[in-house]
Amino acid sequence: MDPADVDALRERARRAYERGRLRSAVRSSWPVVALAGVCLFTGVPSQLVLPVAIVHLAVVVALLQRGHGATRAIPIGWLAGSLPLLVALLGCRVPHACGGPSCMGWCLPACLAASLVAGMVVVRRAMRRPEDARVLGIATLVAALTAGMGCMVLGVGGAIAMLFGLALVTGPAVLVAARR
Amino acid sequence: MLRRLADGERDAFTPLFDRLWPVVRAFTGRVLGHDADADDVAQRALVSVFARASEYDPRRDGVAWALGIAGWECRTLRRKTQRRREVGDAIEIEASGPSPEDAVIDAEILRAFDAVAGTLAPDDRAALGIDGERDPDLSPATLRKRRQRALVRLRHAWSRLHGSR
Numbered sequence: 001m002d003p004a005d006v007d008a009l010r011e012r013a014r015r016a017y018e019r020g021r022l023r024s025a026v027r028s029s030w031p032v033v034a035l036a037g038v039c040l041f042t043g044v045p046s047q048l049v050l051p052v053a054i055v056h057l058a059v060v061v062a063l064l065q066r067g068h069g070a071t072r073a074i075p076i077g078w079l080a081g082s083l084p085l086l087v088a089l090l091g092c093r094v095p096h097a098c099g100g101p102s103c104m105g106w107c108l109p110a111c112l113a114a115s116l117v118a119g120m121v122v123v124r125r126a127m128r129r130p131e132d133a134r135v136l137g138i139a140t141l142v143a144a145l146t147a148g149m150g151c152m153v154l155g156v157g158g159a160i161a162m163l164f165g166l167a168l169v170t171g172p173a174v175l176v177a178a179r180r
Numbered sequence: 181m182l183r184r185l186a187d188g189e190r191d192a193f194t195p196l197f198d199r200l201w202p203v204v205r206a207f208t209g210r211v212l213g214h215d216a217d218a219d220d221v222a223q224r225a226l227v228s229v230f231a232r233a234s235e236y237d238p239r240r241d242g243v244a245w246a247l248g249i250a251g252w253e254c255r256t257l258r259r260k261t262q263r264r265r266e267v268g269d270a271i272e273i274e275a276s277g278p279s280p281e282d283a284v285i286d287a288e289i290l291r292a293f294d295a296v297a298g299t300l301a302p303d304d305r306a307a308l309g310i311d312g313e314r315d316p317d318l319s320p321a322t323l324r325k326r327r328q329r330a331l332v333r334l335r336h337a338w339s340r341l342h343g344s345r
Contacts, residue, residue: 001219006201009201009227013193014193014230016227016228016230017234020231020232020234021234067186067187067188068189071187
C-alpha cells in the first residue's frame with residue numbers, strides 16, 4: 001500500500017480511537033445520572049443537585065476520555081462519595097430527623113464524619129502502586145462531587161464539612177504519593 | 181501495547197499501528213485471496229480495532245483479539261458478496277454447514293493452534309487431550325492439576341509464537 005495511504009489510514013484509526021474513547025466514556029458515566037436521580041427522588045431541590053451533577057458528569061466523561069488510571073479511580077470515588085451522600089440524604093431528608101437547629105447540629109457532623117470515612121476508603125483502595133498519586137487525586141475529586149450532590153442539601157456548610165473531611169484524610173496521602 | 185493504549189497512553193498508538201497493520205493485512209490476504217478486497221477489509225478491521233481499543237480486556241491476547249475482529253470483517257464481506265450473487269442469480273442458497281470462508285478461517289486457526297501445540301511436552305498434550313492416551317490410573321484431582329499447568333504453558337507458547345499484548 002502507498003505510504004500516503006498508510007498515513008491516511010493511521011489518521012482515520014487515530015480519530016476512530018478518540019471517538020471510541022469518548023463513546024465509551026459517555027456510556028460508562030451512567031452512575032452519575034443514577035445518583036442525581038436518587039437525590040432528586042429523595043426531594044433534594046433540583047437547583048442544588050443539577051449544577052453539581054452536570055459538573056460531575058462533564059468531569060467524569062473528560063477523565064475517562066483521557067484515561068491514565070481514571071477507569072480504576074472513578075468507581076472508587078463513586079463508592080467512597082456514596083457514603084456522605086447517603087448520610088446527607090437519609091439522615092437529613094427523613095422528616096423526623098430534621099427540624100430546625102437540631103438538624104444542623106446533627107447533620108453537619110454526620111456529613112463530616114462520613115466524609116472522613118470516605119477519605120479513608122479512597123486512600124485504602126487507591127494507593128497500591130507508586131504511580132497512584134494520580135488515581136488518588138481523581139478518586140478524591142469524584143468522591144467530593146458525588147458527596148456534594150447530597151451534602152449541598154445542607155447548604156454551603158454541608159459542602160464545606162464534606163470537603164474538609166475528605167481533604168483531611170486524602171490530602172496528606174496525595175502528598176506522600178506524589179513524593180514517591 | 182494494546183493495554184497501554186486502552187489505558188489512554190497515546191504514545192502507544194503509532195508503534196501499535198505500525199505493528200498491527202502488516203499482521204492484519206497478511207491475515208486478510210490469506211483469508212480472502214483477492215488483493216483489493218483484502219486491503220479494504222484490513223483497513224476497516226484496523227479502524228474497528230482502534231475504535232474498540234478502550235474496551236480491550238488486558239487478560240486476552242492482543243493479536244488474537246485484533247485478528248478476531250479482522251476475521252469477523254472477512255466473514256461480513258463474504259456474506260455480502262454471497263448475498264449479491266444470490267440477488268443477481270435469483271437463487272436462494274441455504275447454507276447447511278459452515279461456509280467456505282468460515283472453513284478457511286477455522287483452518288487458519290487450527291494451523292496456528294497445531295504450531296503451538298507442537299511445542300508442548302507429550303505429557304502436556306496428553307493432559308489436554310490433544311493426542312496420546314491419558315494415564316487411566318491418574319486421580320481426577322491430579323488430572324485437573326496437570327491440565328491447568330498444561331493450559332498455562334499453552335498460553336505462554338501462544339504468546340511467544342503469535343505475539344503478546
